[in-house]
Structure formats: structure tokens, C-alpha cells
Amino acid sequence: NAGVMQNPRHLVRRRGQEARLRCSPMKGHSHVYWYRQLPEEGLKFMVYLQKENIIDESGMPKERFSAEFPKEGPSILRIQQVVRGDSAAYFCASSLAGEEQFFGPGTRLTVL
Amino acid sequence: GEDVEQSLFLSVREGDSSVINCTYTDSSSTYLYWYKQEPGAGLQLLTYIFSNMDMKQDQRLTVLLNKKDKHLSLRIADTQTGDSAIYFCADPPSNTGKLIFGQGTTLQVKP
Numbered sequence: 001n002a003g004v005m006q007n008p009r010h011l012v013r014r015r016g017q018e019a020r021l022r023c024s025p026m027k028g029h030s031h032v033y034w035y036r037q038l039p040e041e042g043l044k045f046m047v048y049l050q051k052e053n054i055i056d057e058s059g060m061p062k063e064r065f066s067a068e069f070p071k072e073g074p075s076i077l078r079i080q081q082v083v084r085g086d087s088a089a090y091f092c093a094s095s096l097a098g099e100e101q102f103f104g105p106g107t108r109l110t111v112l
Numbered sequence: 113g114e115d116v117e118q119s120l121f122l123s124v125r126e127g128d129s130s131v132i133n134c135t136y137t138d139s140s141s142t143y144l145y146w147y148k149q150e151p152g153a154g155l156q157l158l159t160y161i162f163s164n165m166d167m168k169q170d171q172r173l174t175v176l177l178n179k180k181d182k183h184l185s186l187r188i189a190d191t192q193t194g195d196s197a198i199y200f201c202a203d204p205p206s207n208t209g210k211l212i213f214g215q216g217t218t219l220q221v222k223p
Contacts, residue, residue: 004154033209033210033211035213041215042116042213045211048208048209055209056208056209059210093211099143100160101157101211103154103155103156
């Protein structure tokens, strides 16, 4: 049973470009969470999704950031018009029924 | 509000015990978690404790929970160089789904 998969592992973008981060949850998991880790800091919750629904987006910046978890396919975290402050590691986690969360290896975004 | 605090750094010698401390503010959680993060990697769930327990032992790991003081600790016995990592405690406020993480404690193990 494969764990949580994220791709790409490393992503470099220039200011103003779009970044798309993908997360495939563990098999059978329908709950997905996105967290952001800034350098030298802990993880901060961004958004919690179930299939086709956003449950809690209280940690998402109001502009430029969006997330989806379609019926088929991976969850996508999309950052439009990236700025240098978006450089961070973005982690996805999944759970079976809102309990123990299993984390992916993360996507490290660098904005030049 | 929801907050989790940890000390930032701990250095021990190989073979010693390590104790990593954490305080939290939201006491509605059913579980409290400890995660380990090695350099450049994701988070690995180390252990957890049910909120109605005071202590949980799992091989070299001992978790102590003081609900009155909202204090959680992780003790690693016979610390090895492979234990060098960042350790995060995490508090999931009930019915919210999200985890609130501390800043992480960097454990350095000297040979």
C-alpha cells in the first residue's frame, strides 16, 4: 500500500508564475489536508478537503491560493502569481476518516 | 486561540535520555501526537497518546501527559545518533480535522 505521494518534490518558479502541487492520498483515504512549512518554522494548517468538498480553509491566504480534491485524481494546491514569500515546503496529509494523518514527503517550492 | 509551544533545541550525548517538552492551549483533543521529521523529509508519526491517559510507553519512547497543566513530553531512552531530527508535537482541536503544530524541537545527538 503506497503512502501519500506528492509531486513534484521540488518546484522552481519565477515571480508571477503559477505553481501547481499535487497530492495523491493513501488508498482508501478520502480526507486530505495541506500544510505549509516556512524555513525554520513548524507546519501551519492551510486547508482540509474531502472528495469534492472544502471542509475548512481557514488557513488559506484569501488571494492567489486555491485547493481542490476532485472525485477522480489527486488533490491540487494551486498558487497563482507566486511571490518570494511563497517559498516553502508544502506538505499534504491524508486520513481515513478524519483521524490519524499520514504525511507525504512534501513539495519544496522555490520562487526566484 | 489554539497554540502549541516547544523549546527549539536540545543536545544530548549518545546513550543518554532525551526529554522534549510541549505545552498546548486547546484541551478538547481526543489524541495528542508526536511526529519526527528528518532533514529534507516529510513527517513520520512517532507515537500518540489518548487524552484520558497519563502515560504511554512504546519501546524506547515514553509519552507523559499532564492535562491540568496542558503539558506533554516525549522521553527517548538510550538516544542514538539516528534519533537526530526535528520533533513536533501536534494538537488536533476536536472536530476540526486540522493539526496545530509546535515550532519543532531540533534534537542533536553527539557521539
